Amino acid sequence: EQATVRAITHDLSEAKVTVSGVADQPGVAARLFRSLADHGVNVDMIVQNASAEGVTDISFTVPHADLDESMRVVAAVQPELGIREFAAEPGIARVSVIGAGMKSNPGIAASMFECLAEAGINIEMISTSAIRISCVVDQDQAEQAVAVLHAAYELDKSEY
Amino acid sequence: EQATVRAITHDLSEAKVTVSGVADQPGVAARLFRSLADHGVNVDMIVQNASAEGVTDISFTVPHADLDESMRVVAAVQPELGIREFAAEPGIARVSVIGAGMKSNPGIAASMFECLAEAGINIEMISTSAIRISCVVDQDQAEQAVAVLHAAYELDKSEY
Numbered sequence A, B: 001e002q003a004t005v006r007a008i009t010h011d012l013s014e015a016k017v018t019v020s021g022v023a024d025q026p027g028v029a030a031r032l033f034r035s036l037a038d039h040g041v042n043v044d045m046i047v048q049n050a051s052a053e054g055v056t057d058i059s060f061t062v063p064h065a066d067l068d069e070s071m072r073v074v075a076a077v078q079p080e081l082g083i084r085e086f087a088a089e090p091g092i093a094r095v096s097v098i099g100a101g102m103k104s105n106p107g108i109a110a111s112m113f114e115c116l117a118e119a120g121i122n123i124e125m126i127s128t129s130a131i132r133i134s135c136v137v138d139q140d141q142a143e144q145a146v147a148v149l150h151a152a153y154e155l156d157k158s159e160y
């Protein structure tokens, strides 16, 4: 398990926008992200989970410099997309465990989450890929998160 | 924009489990994924979005062969984690656009979502990384999704 984790990274350069209560039907995500793209907003992470009762939430991260523009764009499409509410969260950090073969090591995700839990760090968002597990946490806990993850995976240095 | 998309992939090998209404406090994700790991469940994709009123949902994908065991594990931790409800969805496909420099090309995500919307394909889940945008769609629409995305990005062949 230890052998597959290569680095811990963290990123404080982005803010999160959550759009809540959108209709779970074709065209909603297209309209929202086309609007953001047309306004030059550099969307990075996008997370949408399964819907309940026909509505769902979509969160995305943007550079801090694009946050105000993102909120203007979401406000402009709110009536058309039937967005119940939307909110910005500038105070976030994305902490990631980078490795190889994560899919065949189910314990890596569990140990990352355990490590954060033992340090009392709440996980606000999760997104994974074949080589990376990312958690959004409060930016005030980013340094602590990186430190406890280093210790857990016995890594000397992180990537900045 | 076209230049950065390299391939379209699709994956029918997994099922999705959604755990709804868990408390958004440290330790919940750790407990759930430790249990799954201890039972040898190979979790692949994990998606958790922002919470509302202190609760949130977590979805994850597993090989079809691990679906029953996943549901047993979730049922076993349901009281301890205060899970409101959980459900399995075996009929899914993950369709991905693979490229480079996605972060600096905000139009790529928008065009992927537009392409699926125009084909009447609903997006059930979204997860992204620096080189990949993944959408979970109904498995019955996987082939159509791959075909329309190929046409949109002018790719001759996809990775299988």
Ligand SMILES: C[C@@H](O)[C@H](N)C(=O)O
Pocket: A022, A023, A024, A025, A026, A027, A028, A029, A030, A048, A056, B117, B121, B122, B123, B124
């Ligand atoms: C919520 C949103 O993703 C919607 N399901 C769509 O396909 O656009």
Ligand SMILES: C[C@@H](O)[C@H](N)C(=O)O
Pocket: A117, A121, A122, A123, A124, B022, B023, B024, B025, B026, B027, B028, B029, B030, B048, B056
């Ligand atoms: C919901 C779950 O991720 C919780 N916030 C935790 O930290 O475990």
